Amino acid sequence: MTGSPFRPQLLCRLKSGARTSTTAVLSENLLADTLPHAAAAVTSAPNNHGVNFTDTKELFSSVSSAKMLRSLIMLCLASSAPVADIGIWVMKSKLMDIPLCRKAVFGVTERTFYRQFCAGEDLASASATARELWDTGRTAMLDYGLEHANDNESCDVNMEEFLRTIRSTKSGVESPISFGVVKITAICPVRILKRVSDLLRWQHKDKSLNLPWKLKSLPLLADSSPLYHTATRPAALTAAEERDLDAAYARMAKICRNSIDASLPILIDAEDTAIQPAIDYLAYAAAVEFSSGEEEPLIYNTIQGYLKDAKDRMVMAKKAADEMRVGLGIKLVRGAYMNSENRLAESLGVESPIHDNIHNTHRCYNECADFMLHQIARGSGSGSLVLATHNMESGKMAAAKAVDLGIDKDSNRLHFAQLYGMAEALSFGLRNSGFRVSKYLPYGPVDQIIPYLLRRAEENRGLLSASSFDRSLMRNELIRRVKSPPVHGKAMQMPTSEV
Numbered sequence: 001m002t003g004s005p006f007r008p009q010l011l012c013r014l015k016s017g018a019r020t021s022t023t024a025v026l027s028e029n030l031l032a033d034t035l036p037h038a039a040a041a042v043t044s045a046p047n048n049h050g051v052n053f054t055d056t057k058e059l060f061s062s063v064s065s066a067k068m069l070r071s072l073i074m075l076c077l078a079s080s081a082p083v084a085d086i087g088i089w090v091m092k093s094k095l096m097d098i099p100l101c102r103k104a105v106f107g108v109t110e111r112t113f114y115r116q117f118c119a120g121e122d123l124a125s126a127s128a129t130a131r132e133l134w135d136t137g138r139t140a141m142l143d144y145g146l147e148h149a150n151d152n153e154s155c156d157v158n159m160e161e162f163l164r165t166i167r168s169t170k171s172g173v174e175s176p177i178s179f180g181v182v183k184i185t186a187i188c189p190v191r192i193l194k195r196v197s198d199l200l201r202w203q204h205k206d207k208s209l210n211l212p213w214k215l216k217s218l219p220l221l222a223d224s225s226p227l228y229h230t231a232t233r234p235a236a237l238t239a240a241e242e243r244d245l246d247a248a249y250a251r252m253a254k255i256c257r258n259s260i261d262a263s264l265p266i267l268i269d270a271e272d273t274a275i276q277p278a279i280d281y282l283a284y285a286a287a288v289e290f291s292s293g294e295e296e297p298l299i300y301n302t303i304q305g306y307l308k309d310a311k312d313r314m315v316m317a318k319k320a321a322d323e324m325r326v327g328l329g330i331k332l333v334r335g336a337y338m339n340s341e342n343r344l345a346e347s348l349g350v351e352s353p354i355h356d357n358i359h360n361t362h363r364c365y366n367e368c369a370d371f372m373l374h375q376i377a378r379g380s381g382s383g384s385l386v387l388a389t390h391n392m393e394s395g396k397m398a399a400a401k402a403v404d405l406g407i408d409k410d411s412n413r414l415h416f417a418q419l420y421g422m423a424e425a426l427s428f429g430l431r432n433s434g435f436r437v438s439k440y441l442p443y444g445p446v447d448q449i450i451p452y453l454l455r456r457a458e459e460n461r462g463l464l465s466a467s468s469f470d471r472s473l474m475r476n477e478l479i480r481r482v483k484s485p486p487v488h489g490k491a492m493q494m495p496t497s498e499v
C-alpha cells in the first residue's frame with residue numbers, strides 16, 4: 001500500500017541548503033512564545049534551514065494577483081469578529097426559515113466564504129480543485145463535508161459518500177489526492193460513540209469490567225486522561241447497541257478495504273473528549289486489522305495537542321503498535337473544540353482536559369511532533385506523521401528537525417497539511433523547500449457545508465486571526481507586483497490555473 005507517489009517538479013533546489021541546529025530553532029520558538037511580538041520578527045527574519053517566508057515573489061509565484069486579492073479580502077472578512085458574529089447570528093436565526101432569505105444568504109455565502117474555504121459542490125469540482133493544487137506542487141486531502149449521524153440509515157448513506165470519494169481516486173497514475181478523510185461521527189451514531197466511550201473509560205478505571213464486543217485495538221486512555229464524563233458505572237451495551245456498533249465497524253472495514261484497493265491512506269478526524277475514546281477505538285481496531293505487518297499505515301488517527309493527555313496517549317499507542325507490528329499513522333493537530341471542552345468542564349466543576357494556556361499547548365504539540373519525527377528517523381516500519389497546523393513556528397521547527405534527523409524531505413512518512421484557503425505562506429514555504437504539503441479540502445453542497453463553515457467560525461476565532469501573517473505577506477506581494485509592473489506582460493505571474 002502506498003500513498004500518492006507525488007514528486008513536485010519544483011522542489012529539489014533547496015535540498016542541499018545549509019542547516020540550522022534544532023537548538024537554534026528551539027530558541028527562536030521560545031522567544032516567540034515568551035515575547036508576543038517576537039513571533040513576527042522570527043518569521044520575517046531570514047532563516048537558513050530551507051523554509052523561506054521572506055521572498056514573497058518566490059512564495060506566491062504560482063498565485064495570480066486576482067486570486068491573491070480575493071483571498072486577502074476573504075481572510076480579512078473571516079477574521080473580523082463582527083462579521084463572524086453577524087454571520088453566525090443570521091445562519092441560526094428564523095430568517096433562514098424564509099425561502100427567499102435562505103436563498104440570498106446561501107448565494108452570498110457560496111460566492112464568498114464557501115469559494116475561499118471549500119472545493120465545490122461535488123466530486124468533479126473537488127477533483128478540479130485538487131488538480132489545481134497539484135499544478136502548484138501540493139496535494140489534496142478530500143473531505144466530503146458530513147455532519148454527525150444519528151441513525152444507521154444516515155450512516156449507510158454517509159459511508160457510500162466516503163466510498164464514492166475513495167473510489168474516484170483510483171487511477172493507476174500519479175494522483176493529486178494524498179488522503180481521504182473519514183469522520184467516524186458520520187458512520188457511527190453519536191449515541192453509540194457516547195455509550196462506547198463511557199464503557200471504555202469505566203474499563204480504564206476498573207480493569208475487571210468485561211467488554212465482550214471489544215476488538216483488538218491499541219491503548220486508548222492514559223493515567224492522565226480525563227474520566228469525568230463517566231461518573232457512574234455505565235450499563236452494558238444492549239443487544240441492539242452491540243448490533244449498531246458492529247455495523248459501524250463493518251462500515252469502517254469496508255472503507256478500509258476500498259482504500260487499500262485505491263492505494264489511498266485515510267485520515268480519521270478527532271472530535272470532543274466525550275466521544276473520542278470510541279473514535280480512537282474504532283480507528284485503532286481498524287489499524288490492527290488492516291495495517292498489521294504493513295510498513296506504510298493505512299489509517300492516520302488524530303491526536304489533539306491541546307489535551308493534557310495527548311502525548312501520553314500517543315506514546316502508548318506508538319509503543320503498542322511497534323510491539324504488534326502495526327503501521328501507525330498519526331495526524332497531529334492542536335484541537336478545535338477548546339471552548340466547548342472548557343465550558344463543559346467548568347459546568348461540571350472539574351479540571352479542564354485542555355492545557356491551561358496556549359504556551360503549554362504549543363509545547364505539547366511541538367513535543368509530540370518531535371517524538372514522531374524521531375520515530376520516523378529510526379527507519380522502516382516506524383510510523384508516519386501528518387503535521388496539520390497553520391502555526392509558522394511549529395512548521396519551521398518540524399521542518400528543521402526533520403532535516404537535522406536526516407529524514408528525506410520527500411519522504412512519504414512526513415506530510416504537512418493546512419486547511420484549503422488558509423495558511424498559504426506556510427504551505428508554499430514548505431513546498432518550495434521540498435516537503436510534501438497537502439491542503440485539507442472540504443467539499444459538498446452549500447447547504448450541507450454551511451454547518452462546517454459555522455463550526456469553523458464559532459470554534460476557531462483564533463484560527464482565523466492566525467491568518468494575519470499570511471495576510472501581511474499577501475499584501476506585501478500585491479504591493480510589490482503593483483510597484484514592479486510586468487516586463488512585456490511577464491512579471492505579473494498569471495499561471496494557467498488559478499491557485
Ligand SMILES: Cc1cc2nc3c(=O)[nH]c(=O)nc-3n(C[C@H](O)[C@H](O)[C@H](O)COP(=O)(O)OP(=O)(O)OC[C@H]3O[C@@H](n4cnc5c(N)ncnc54)[C@H](O)[C@@H]3O)c2cc1C
Binds near residue numbers: 337361389417419
Ligand atoms: C489539515 C487539518 C486538519 C485538522 N483536523 C482536525 C481534527 O480532526 N480535529 C480537530 O479537533 N481539529 C482539527 N484541525 C484544527 C486544529 O485542531 C486547530 O484548530 C487549527 O489548526 C489551529 O491550530 P494551529 O496548529 O494551526 O495553531 P495556532 O493557530 O497557533 O493555535 C491555535 C490553537 O491553539 C489552541 N489554543 C488556543 N488558545 C489556547 C489556550 N488559551 N489554552 C490552550 N490552548 C489554546 C487551540 O487548539 C487553538 O485552535 C485541523 C487542522 C488542519 C490544518
